Structure formats: C-alpha cells, structure tokens
Amino acid sequence: MNYFPDEVVEHVFDFITSHKDRNSVSLVCKSWYKIERYSRQRVFIGNCYSITPQRLIARFPGLKSLTLKGKPHFADFNLVPHDWGGFVDPWIKALAKSRIGLEELRLKRMVVSDDSLELLSKSFPNFKSLVLVSCEGFTTDGVAAIAANCRFLRELDLQENEVEDHRGHWLSCFPESCTSLVSLNFACLKGEINLASLERLVARSPNLKSLRLNRVVPLDTLQKLLMRAPQLVDLGIGSYVDDPSSEVFTKLKAVIQLCNSIRSLSGFLEVAPCCMSAIYPICENLTFLNLSYAPGLQGNDLTKLVQHCRKLQRLWILDCIGDKGLGVVASTCKELQELRVFPSDPFDAGNAAVTEEGLVLISAGCPKLNSLLYFCHQMTNAALITVAKNCTNFIRFRLCILDPVKADPVTNQPLDEGFGAIVRSNKSLKRLSLSGLLTDQVFLYIGMYAKKLEMLSIAFAGDSNKGMLYVLNGCNKLRKLEIRDCPFGDVALLEDMGKYETMRSLWMSSCEVTLGACKTLAKKMPSLNVEIINESEQLEFSLDDRLLVDKMYLYRTLVGHRKDKPEYVLLL
Amino acid sequence: MSPLLLGVEEEGQSRVSSPSVECISQNGLGIREWNYLGLSDFCSVDSSGVPDDNGNNLNLKATELRLGLPGSQSPERETEHCFLNSGKLDEKTLFPLLPSKDGICSSSQKSVVTGNKRGFSEVKGTIYTEKKWMGPGAVPDSQSLQPVSHGKYSVAQASVKKDGPANVIQEQPCTSNATKVNRTDISNNSSAPTANRAQVVGWPPIRSFRTKALTTSSKNNDEVDGKPGPGTLFVKVSMDGAPYLRKVDLRMYSTYQELSSALEKMFSCFTLGQCGAHGTPGKEILSESKLKDLLHGSEYVLTYEDKDGDWMLVGDVPLEMFIETCRRLKIMKSADAIGLGK
Numbered sequence: 001m002n003y004f005p006d007e008v009v010e011h012v013f014d015f016i017t018s019h020k021d022r023n024s025v026s027l028v029c030k031s032w033y034k035i036e037r038y039s040r041q042r043v044f045i046g047n048c049y050s051i052t053p054q055r056l057i058a059r060f061p062g063l064k065s066l067t068l069k070g071k072p073h074f075a076d077f078n079l080v081p082h083d084w085g086g087f088v089d090p091w092i093k094a095l096a097k098s099r100i101g102l103e104e105l106r107l108k109r110m111v112v113s114d115d116s117l118e119l120l121s122k123s124f125p126n127f128k129s130l131v132l133v134s135c136e137g138f139t140t141d142g143v144a145a146i147a148a149n150c151r152f153l154r155e156l157d158l159q160e161n162e163v164e165d166h167r168g169h170w171l172s173c174f175p176e177s178c179t180s181l182v183s184l185n186f187a188c189l190k191g192e193i194n195l196a197s198l199e200r201l202v203a204r205s206p207n208l209k210s211l212r213l214n215r216v217v218p219l220d221t222l223q224k225l226l227m228r229a230p231q232l233v234d235l236g237i238g239s240y241v242d243d244p245s246s247e248v249f250t251k252l253k254a255v256i257q258l259c260n261s262i263r264s265l266s267g268f269l270e271v272a273p274c275c276m277s278a279i280y281p282i283c284e285n286l287t288f289l290n291l292s293y294a295p296g297l298q299g300n301d302l303t304k305l306v307q308h309c310r311k312l313q314r315l316w317i318l319d320c321i322g323d324k325g326l327g328v329v330a331s332t333c334k335e336l337q338e339l340r341v342f343p344s345d346p347f348d349a350g351n352a353a354v355t356e357e358g359l360v361l362i363s364a365g366c367p368k369l370n371s372l373l374y375f376c377h378q379m380t381n382a383a384l385i386t387v388a389k390n391c392t393n394f395i396r397f398r399l400c401i402l403d404p405v406k407a408d409p410v411t412n413q414p415l416d417e418g419f420g421a422i423v424r425s426n427k428s429l430k431r432l433s434l435s436g437l438l439t440d441q442v443f444l445y446i447g448m449y450a451k452k453l454e455m456l457s458i459a460f461a462g463d464s465n466k467g468m469l470y471v472l473n474g475c476n477k478l479r480k481l482e483i484r485d486c487p488f489g490d491v492a493l494l495e496d497m498g499k500y501e502t503m504r505s506l507w508m509s510s511c512e513v514t515l516g517a518c519k520t521l522a523k524k525m526p527s528l529n530v531e532i533i534n535e536s537e538q539l540e541f542s543l544d545d546r547l548l549v550d551k552m553y554l555y556r557t558l559v560g561h562r563k564d565k566p567e568y569v570l571l572l
Numbered sequence: 573m574s575p576l577l578l579g580v581e582e583e584g585q586s587r588v589s590s591p592s593v594e595c596i597s598q599n600g601l602g603i604r605e606w607n608y609l610g611l612s613d614f615c616s617v618d619s620s621g622v623p624d625d626n627g628n629n630l631n632l633k634a635t636e637l638r639l640g641l642p643g644s645q646s647p648e649r650e651t652e653h654c655f656l657n658s659g660k661l662d663e664k665t666l667f668p669l670l671p672s673k674d675g676i677c678s679s680s681q682k683s684v685v686t687g688n689k690r691g692f693s694e695v696k697g698t699i700y701t702e703k704k705w706m707g708p709g710a711v712p713d714s715q716s717l718q719p720v721s722h723g724k725y726s727v728a729q730a731s732v733k734k735d736g737p738a739n740v741i742q743e744q745p746c747t748s749n750a751t752k753v754n755r756t757d758i759s760n761n762s763s764a765p766t767a768n769r770a771q772v773v774g775w776p777p778i779r780s781f782r783t784k785a786l787t788t789s790s791k792n793n794d795e796v797d798g799k800p801g802p803g804t805l806f807v808k809v810s811m812d813g814a815p816y817l818r819k820v821d822l823r824m825y826s827t828y829q830e831l832s833s834a835l836e837k838m839f840s841c842f843t844l845g846q847c848g849a850h851g852t853p854g855k856e857i858l859s860e861s862k863l864k865d866l867l868h869g870s871e872y873v874l875t876y877e878d879k880d881g882d883w884m885l886v887g888d889v890p891l892e893m894f895i896e897t898c899r900r901l902k903i904m905k906s907a908d909a910i911g912l913g914k
Contacts, residue, residue, distance in 0.1 A: 074774065074777075076777070076779045076780070077773075077774035077775070077777045077778070077779070077780070078773055078774050078780055079773065079774045134779065134781065160779060160781040160782070161781075162781065188781070188785075190788075269785075292782070293782070293785055293786070295786055342778065342782065343776065343778070344786065346776050346778055346783065375776060375778075400776050400777060402776050404772065404775055433777075457777075459775070459777070484774070485772075
C-alpha cells in the first residue's frame with residue numbers, strides 16, 4: 001500500500017501532531033500503524049485505567065511525553081471518596097524499568113507520592129517538564145527531589161494541587177548548575193520558601209518565561225525578581241501588599257515598565273488595592289488575566305484594572321466585579337474569547353453579584369466569545385436566548401446557577417428554552433454544563449442540536465429516563481457524560497449499551513439506577529469497567545439487585561478490572 | 573428548631589437526637605409505636621420552642637438519621653407528584669423495596685445501603701413538585717430540604733478518610749461547610765429563596781482547592797465575617813457500642829477539655845439509652861456521674877487515628893498538632909485500649 005519508503009511516510013507524520021489525527025492515521029493499515037507507533041512521541045491517556053503502562057510502553061517505544069488523567073471530573077467537587085484511585089506510581093515504575101526516555105509528564109487528578117516523584121527524577125536523565133494539575137498525595141519533599149535531580153528541567157508547573165508543605169528548602173534544591181528553567185509555577189504551595197534562593201534561581205535562568213509565585217513571596221522580592229527577569233511572558237504575583245509611598249513600591253513601578261513582554265498575569269493572592277495602579281502599564285499588552293484568586297480586590301478595583309486591558313483574550317475573575325463591571329469588560333475587551341466568572345462567596349445567600357444581565361452585556365460586546373464558565377445567582381430564558389443570538393461560536397458553555405433547580409425568576413419557567421437556544425445556535429459546542437430548573441425538554445434540544453457535543457455535565461435536572469435517552473441517542477460525539485441527582489434509571493442506562501464503548505466514561509450519582517442494571521451492563525459489556533462506589537460504613541454491602549446505586553462510574557477499558565481498587569468500590 | 577443529627581454539637585440538639593435511639597430501643601420492647609417516619613410522639617416533645625408542632629414534627633422526622641427510607645413520605649408530600657411516592661407508605665421497613673412497577677425507581681424507595689445517601693434527588697423531586705403545586709417563587713423551603721441532610725452526611729463521612737493532615741484540613745471544609753450551612757437553613761425554617769439555598773455536597777461545582785484558597789485569602793485580607801464556612805474540620809467520632817457515629821468540628825475547641833466535654837455530651841445519649849427507664853438486665857448501667865468519667869479514663873478512653881493510620885491516645889501532643897493529624901476519633905472501652913502508646 002505504500003508508495004513511499006517508510007522514512008518519507010514518517011516524515012509526513014511528523015507534521016501530524018494532534019492526537020486524534022495520529023490515532024486515525026494509525027488505523028489506516030498495518031504499515032502505517034507500525035510507522036506511526038515508532039514515531040509517536042506524545043501520548044494522551046484520558047483515563048489511566050483504560051490501558052496499562054506495559055501496553056503503552058510496548059506500543060510506543062519512542063515515547064517522550066505522556067499525559068495522564070486519573071479521577072473522574074466530579075472528584076473535583078468531593079464526590080469521589082479518598083483513595084479511589086488514580087495512582088501514578090505504577091506508571092512511573094513501569095516507565096523507569098523500561099528504556100523509555102521520558103521527557104515530559106503531565107498529570108491531572110492523580111495521586112502522586114513523594115517516592116514516585118523521586119523515582120521520576122532519578123530515572124530519566126533527559127526529563128524536562130512536569131505539570132501537575134489538581135493532584136494530591138505528595139509533599140514539598142517530592143518537589144525537592146525533582147528540583148535536585150532533573151538536570152535539564154525546563155518546566156515545573158504545579159496547578160491547584162493539594163501539597164503538604166514541609167516548609168523545607170525545595171527551592172534551594174535546584175543546583176547552581178541548573179540554568180534551563182523556562183517555567184516555574186508554585187502558586188499552590190502554601191509554605192515558606194527561601195527568598196534568596198529564589199532570586200538566585202531566577203537570576204541564573206535566562207530562558208525563564210513563566211513565573212508564578214505563591215503567597216509568601218512579598219512585594220519587594222517581586223521587584224527584585226522582575227529586575228532579573230524582565231523577559232517574563234507569564235507572571236503570577238504572590239503577595240502584592242505594600243505602602244504605595246514606599247521606596248520599594250516606587251522601584252516596582254519602575255521595573256514593571258520594563259516588563260513589556262508580559263502577556264499573562266495572575267495571582268494577587270494577597271493584595272492591597274491601592275497598589276494596583278502600578279500594574280496598569282502592562283495591562284495594555286495582556287491577553288490573559290486571572291484574578292480569580294484575588295478576593296482582596298473589590299468590584300471597583302477590578303473595573304479600573306480591566307479598563308486598561310484592551311487586548312484581553314481570556315479573563316478569569318470573581319463575581320464581585322458585578323454586572324456593571326462586566327459591562328465595562330464588554331465595552332473594553334473586544335478580543336475576549338474566554339470568560340470565567342467565579343463566585344467569591346459560593347455558600348452565602350448574599351447579594352446577587354452577577355446575574356443574567358452581566359452575561360447579556362458580555363455577549364453583546366464580545367463577538368469572539370467562545371468559552372464561558374459563569375457562576376451566577378439567577379438566569380432567565382430571555383437572557384440565554386439573547387446570548388444565543390449574539391454568540392454563535394461557543395465551544396464551551398458552562399453555566400452554574402448557584403441555587404440548584406432555580407427557575408427563571410421572571411417567568412418561573414424551567415430554563416429549557418434558554419439552553420435550547422444556546423445549543424441550537426452554537427453548532428460547534430463541545431462542552432456544556434447545565435444548571436437551574438430543567439425538564440426533559442432541554443435534553444430533547446441537546447439531542448437534536450448539540451451534534452458536536454463531547455462533554456455534558458448535568459445536575460438536578462430532567463423528569464424521566466427520556467431525558468437521558470435523548471442525549472444518548474442524539475449526541476453522537478459524546479465522550480464524557482456526568483450526571484448527578486437526576487431521575488434517570490435503568491431504562492435509560494440499558495437502552496443502548498454499546499454507546500458506552502464510544503465514550504470515555506459515564507458518571508451517575510444519586511440517580512435511580514439499580515445494582516441489578518449495573519450488573520447486567522457489566523455482564524453484557526466486558527469492555528467496560530462498571531464501578532460502584534459504596535461509602536456506607538455501617539451497612540453491609542448487600543448484593544440485592546434492587547438496591548439503588550449511589551455512585552456509578554463506568555469507563556471503557558482494554559485491560560479489564562483494575563487491581564488497585566479500594567474496599568468501598570465494587571467492580572462488577 | 574429542627575435538629576440535625578449530622579455533626580451537631582450543641583447540647584440542645586444532641587438531646588433531641590437521643591429520641592431516635594430511644595425509639596429504636598423502645599421499639600424493640602414494643603413500648604412505643606415506631607411510626608413510619610421513625611419518630612414517636614415522644615420525640616416531638618423534645619423540640620422545644622417550636623411554634624408549629626406539626627410542621628416541625630415533620631422536620632424532626634425528616635432529619636432523623638435512621639436505617640431505612642428517608643422521610644420524603646411526610647403526610648403532606650403524599651399528595652404530591654406520584655413519581656415520588658409509590659404509595660407503600662404503610663410499611664415500616666429496613667429493607668430494600670422493589671422499584672415501582674413503571675420502571676422509574678421512586679426516590680422514596682431506597683435500599684438500606686443507599687437510603688441515607690439519596691441526598692438531593694428526593695429534594696429535587698420534592699422541590700420540583702412543590703413548584704408545580706405551589707407556583708411561582710416555589711423555592712425549597714426548609715421542610716423539603718430535610719432529606720438533603722441524609723445525603724450529605726454519608727458522603728461527608730467518606731470524605732473524612734484522608735492520608736495527610738493537609739488533606740484532612742483541606743478536604744473537610746467543603747463538605748462540612750455544606751452540612752453546617754444546611755443546618756442553619758433548616759433551623760431558620762424560612763422559605764426566603766436566597767437565605768435557604770440548598771447546600772449539597774459538591775454544589776456549587778467549584779474545585780475544593782479554590783474554595784479553600786479563597787477562604788484563606790479572605791481571612792488574610794481581613795474579610796473574616798464569622799460565617800460558618802470552610803474553616804471547619806469535621807471528623808467522625810465513633811463509640812464502641814453506639815449504633816451510629818457522630819461528627820465534631822475540631823476547630824471549635826481551644827483545649828482538650830472542651831473537646832472532651834463536647835464528646836461527653838454528644839455520646840451521653842448512648843450511655844443513657846442503655847439504661848434509661850427500661851434498663852435491660854445484663855447490660856452495663858451507667859449512671860450520670862459515670863458520664864463524667866467517660867473520657868477521664870475510667871470506662872472509656874478517647875483515641876484518634878492519625879494520618880499514618882495509627883491509633884493514638886488523645887492528649888499527648890499540643891492541640892494544634894493533634895488537629896492537624898487527627899483523621900477521626902474513637903471512644904474505646906478501656907479494656908480495648910490497652911497498648912495505646914503513651
């Protein structure tokens with residue numbers, strides 16, 4: 001079948017970088033499969049239990065970069081008990097034993113131990129990049145091992161991990177010979193670090209482009225760091241508190257003027273609003289601004305800051321900016337593509353900070369908007385319909401109304417029509433999260449119109465099995481479906497069992513699925529792992545089929561039952 | 573005021589929780605009628621200061637932690653949407669029921685395993701139904717929120733199991749916050765929409781890391797406002813012989829003595845329940861004076877499981893350190909506690 005020598009085909013494949021495309025290419029014929037697998041360097045595994053490390057290593061001997069995801073998405077919200085799984089240790093052990101020259105490891109929602117990190121740091125001489133997102137189980141000792149042993153480390157990026165901070169000197173573990181750092185993000189660490197070590201490290205890292213500090217790094221250190229690294233492109237400020245009349249602050253203002261490469265700004269974990277004016281000079285060039293961890297800034301401060309950010313493409317902000325503030329964003333940030341509005345007070349039934357008004361203003365002012373995460377106190381169908389008219393480019397649309405099952409406050413109707421309008425007009429929609437009062441109707445709309453939908457998150461919605469069936473039957477590209485607290489039961493679950501083989505995973509918790517149905521599904525579909533999570537401590541795990549299952553997580557896999565399940569998980 | 577059995581530490585409420593235990597024991601003796609909702613009339617007497625007796629009976633019943641079906645079958649709710657109720661309300665049962673014949677499993681029919689964890693689906697159904705019947709502005713009022721407490725309790729329990737102290741401290745806040753605020757909601761017993769947002773585990777869907785980080789930031793920026801929130805650390809407390817566990821917020825105590833007293837009060841119901849007026853022969857009868865000795869070494873010892881999984885005696889290390897490493901507490905009989913390190 002090959003008209004060209006293998007080397008030529010391989011060279012062509014070098015230009016094919018997307019995982020999907022490479023996967024497709026490998027299916028064409030045996031010869032292409034072989035060429036592709038030897039030349040593949042980057043592998044993405046969306047569910048670490050879908051394959052074993054041994055099989056990965058066997059197929060891709062040239063592996064250099066591995067991305068792994070562990071726990072289901074709802075683990076972010078405490079719905080998955082501790083110790084459920086997602087351990088990276090077996091992967092690192094297997095890779096270490098092999099001859100794989102791993103250079104990059106990216107993990108999300110996995111359990112990482114200090115031992116694993118140490119093994120990682122010692123097993124791969126060319127290791128360059130470690131990115132950990134929402135992981136847990138390790139301490140700063142593990143981080144120290146990485147710092148100490150990875151001689152050519154370029155990237156150490158810790159995002160939102162639960163790290164036990166031993167207040168050690170992990171930062172001082174970077175040897176003096178380490179000059180290769182390009183990206184260092186330790187914003188999620190809580191403990192003290194040696195500031196002098198940090199300054200020296202930054203000083204000897206001429207390639208440093210991204211630096212995100214934690215809250216213990218004070219403003220005067222920031223000033224010194226910026227002096228050393230005016231070439232920074234991405235800056236995460238730790239503590240930003242000082243007296244505006246101080247000498248240090250004056251120096252900071254001066255040095256910031258020199259940092260005209262900064263395109264991305266985040267942090268402000270501690271902030272004195274009066275100091276924000278020093279930032280204005282760099283606002284002009286910003287494309288990404290993340291103030292979602294800066295509750296010290298009030299609506300006015302945020303609005304004033306945003307007014308300077310004309311080139312902003314991505315904005316992550318707290319809802320204290322208010323509807324008015326969002327109006328300012330809408331009139332200033334015409335390039336805006338992604339907006340995330342987080343609640344500053346998720347559990348307080350306080351004043352409504354942002355409502356449907358803010359969203360409508362944004363949709364009217366920002367024609368390029370394609371990605372939204374919006375926490376608000378209320379939403380109306382009319383607003384959503386207006387948003388749908390204004391914005392037809394959504395790829396991700398996640399709306400969270402803080403009060404579950406809240407209806408349209410104006411009409412007291414469910415929000416079916418609003419979301420229906422969104423899916424109808426945004427044909428490229430890949431990810432959707434629903435909230436508010438919703439009936440089966442919204443799922444009918446989703447099944448009819450959301451043909452490109454890949455991930456759907458549903459909570460407290462629907463009336464009957466029909467809802468889930470509309471989605472399963474209509475959304476052919478669906479990969480991840482996560483449902484909580486909906487009246488979907490066995491009929492919906494079992495209607496089209498083959499569908500789940502086309503998806504990565506299905507999560508259903510507090511729905512109306514019985515144990516018997518799960519058993520049936522597991523029996524008929526050996527390529528699926530059906531896990532039941534039973535957290536009851538006091539009651540026996542009765543195997544009565546009529547039991548309603550509290551949490552079910554099923555996923556397709558090539559390797560059968562996993563061996564590391566905790567006691568409370570029942571694998572059918 | 574409707575009590576919550578879920579991690580409630582106040583004296584009044586722990587008293588109210590005791591009736592459920594008494595109901596169980598008394599029922600065994602056939603002295604009190606165990607009505608379907610799990611409360612005898614005795615229990616309603618205990619809820620002091622309650623203006624609407626009927627309404628709060630329901631609250632009590634619904635919040636009661638018990639084996640079997642959660643309380644979505646209050647008499648009022650019986651009239652509501654049929655998909656919630658199968659009509660099998662006359663059966664008192666501790667065993668799973670068949671799903672309703674139309675194939676849609678009624679949220680009212682739960683197994684023993686899942687009954688306590690049905691959580692919001694019942695509420696959701698109830699809310700939606702009430703919305704249908706009650707029209708605009710029908711927002712979950714505290715009554716319909718009762719079953720939520722079940723769901724949260726069980727899940728919150730599970731969330732306690734942690735490896736490291738960091739995890740204990742960090743993971744707790746979300747769930748404990750949910751439980752705590754719900755308690756406030758219920759005790760408010762108001763139907764004001766915003767004041768009564770249902771607090772459910774995992775809702776709103778915000779990463780726990782973010783929630784914790786915001787709380788810390790808020791505190792550092794002098795925005796502490798004393799609300800119950802993620803600055804809590806609930807751990808399970810078990811006691812040998814007690815039919816169910818409790819939860820305490822370790823952050824509420826500044827000395828071991830305070831913690832000890834709180835636990836005494838919380839578990840007094842079990843020891844009193846064992847004797848009571850119908851003391852069963854053959855069992856240990858603990859007098860009230862012996863209660864005080866509960867945690868002072870004579871009958872029981874207070875132990876805790878630390879982040880390494882070892883059972884340790886409470887009291888050896890400074891309280892701060894204890895709070896950081898404690899995963900759960902256990903009130904052991906002295907006899908069993910021989911060998912705990914000192």
